């Protein structure tokens with residue numbers, strides 16, 4: 001069945017990644033900088049400027065995404081040999097990272113931690129604010145400023161949206177700023193997950209011309225799932241992509257994202273019925289119900305059985321389709337399909353580590369020191 005897309009004209013000029021609306025608390029100069037901090041960089045997409053803070057998927061343009069994907073693949077290859085792995089460890093032994101994760105995390109934490117270690121970066125961590133001086137009444141900003149005194153990058157995950165942006169704004173006011181990486185900001189955004197999702201899609205569609213021209217379904221709790229929100233933002237960088245949002249009415253994609261897609265001429269279609277679109281999808285990105293964001297019993301009526309992929313759904317999926325999930329999974333992905341060649345979520349995890357290695361290499365500008 002053909003999907004009825006809301007059609008928009010593709011207009012490359014409208015795909016301006018240099019400005020992020022002020023409501024996101026992101027100052028344009030803060031994201032990509034000249035070699036010296038605050039060197040007046042306004043453009044986020046200029047290739048010779050330094051990638052500094054990583055706060056929001058909208059700061060990434062196609063050139064940077066392509067660079068990061070290629071770099072990630074290159075780094076992964078280097079690490080296969082003992083010599084290559086050792087040479088990676090000599091890239092950043094003089095750097096230290098702070099992993100400040102006050103919201104639960106398995107994959108993002110471990111992949112950043114291991115990404116740091118692959119590059120020789122030493123890490124320290126706080127995963128529980130109850131053991132930091134925040135319990136003595138220290139403000140969030142003073143805590144961040146303190147971390148920045150000891151390390152060269154702060155990677156942070158918080159329950160609330162906007163904290164990474166607030167930290168970046170603080171860094172931009174002080175003498176020794178360090179990059180802030182948003183590793184998940186409440187219900188809002190998860191930019192590094194979106195980067196690894198792009199990397200996984202590009203790798204999976206390697207023989208089919210990459211992401212351009214593909215129809216990508218996003219299914220589940222799209223309203224509160226930050227990974228789907230971030231991935232939708234990045235899609236404006238690809239040509240002729242169509243998005244299909246599959247969710248119950250109360251869990252549909254947020255209007256802020258839909259406005260953005262309209263502004264950038266990216267067609268999307270919304271449906272409650274997976275069965276009506278499944279055969280048209282090149283990829284299906286499944287997400288879980290985000291019950292931790294419930295304020296009442298809003299998750300109660302969610303019909304898991306309608307928004308899941310199991311052996312019964314597989315015959316309707318294209319034979320070359322890709323099934324993704326940011327994990328952790330709930331009932332929406334039946335483990336019985338794990339061995340299906342279309343299931344990419346375990347590879348997605350591993351791609352995440354290499355994408356984060358690539359990100360650190362870019363931020364610290366050591367790409368040129370890599371052996372060819």
Ligand code: ASP
Pocket residue numbers: 184190225226227287288326327328
């Ligand atoms: N691990 C992802 C996140 O941190 C997905 C999820 O938790 O559903 O957002």
